[in-house]
Amino acid sequence: MLNLEYKEWDKFKFIEIFNIKNGFYNKKPNIEAIGNIPFIGAVDNSNGITEFYTLKNIENSSKTGDKNNVNLEKKLFQSNAICVTNNGSVGYAYYQKSKFTCSHDVNPLYLKNKILNQSIAMFLITCIEKQRVCFEYSRKWRPKRMIKSNILLPIEEPEKPNFEYMEEYSKSIINSKTEKYKQYAQKVLNSIEYKNIETLENKEWEDFFLIDIFTTIQRGKRLTKQNQTKGNIPYISSTSLNNGVDNFIGNKTDVRIFSDCLTIANSGSVGASFYQPYNFVGSDHITHLKKENMNKYVYIFISTLTNRFSEKYNFNREINDKRISREKIMLPINDRKEPDFQYMEQYMKNLTYKKVNQYLSFINYDNLKLSLI
Incomplete structure (x- = not known):
């Protein structure tokens, strides 16, 4: 029942499935206090969240920074929405289960005649993001263009999306x-x-080069995109995301x-530091640091300190x-004044x-809440 390949699918206009809203044309509010209302921007990470604000922060902000302001209701969006970036990192979609505020670089989408939930949203997000390849920074996905866009969805009968199937499919993946x-x-x-x-x-610390x-500090070797072949070996470069993995390649020579x-990224996202437990190809934009018999827990401890080079x-x-030969970090020391x-x-x-215990407690609590609904 849950196999995608055996489901019947159909094409729908976005406007047939969603109420498409305009984001609010505003700059990010000034931070005056710690808040709990997320600001959704045109980014490709962190569920679209770029900051948290208080109602007062949001209410007092305006595009021009003066008294030419609008009512708070126009800046706040209701929960159970999918926010789609239409500028910058175009085509990323994020589910928002609480109230939020956003920029005009985001389109909030609400299901027509149905309240969106997380399971349905996860399925729809995958379908929405399939269109990301059609857009880029110079080709925005504003609401006027989105209403003409299409989306493929599983159906229960002609012209009727099967939301129950989408929900059950997502739940099965999440449970697995x-x-x-x-x-x-x-x-x-x-x-x-x-x-x-x-x-x-309470621990005593000391500086160390x-x-x-x-025992080994060595830079990787240059390998251009054009010379990279497809494979399953991680290629570590200067990105600060995904543990530094920039690609998976098949190159094994040169x-x-x-x-x-x-x-440690020595250019690009300079200072981004990660522990790499597997075999990988290092680009010339990273430097690898190794000490025999050092285990992953020590490497991870030190990576927090080397990250500060940024x-x-x-x-x-x-x-x-x-420069790296002159760099120092502070480490806790023992009675012999050694690291x-x-x-x-x-x-x-x-x-x-x-x-890990916190994560397990969260999962068990979340599953308990679902079973009580």
């Missing part, structure tokens, strides 16, 4: 992924022993392959080989133990 995560989470918990240790504040911590190490570098000031790698390892194990 949740069960896999719970099994993985339990495996992680079984591999970790929680121990009481000193807090970071990177060249004194790591490249530099690293594994089980730390990477505060002193930027696109015009890169981390070259000479306390055992402490770092246990600290990250404790943090992992706490976070």
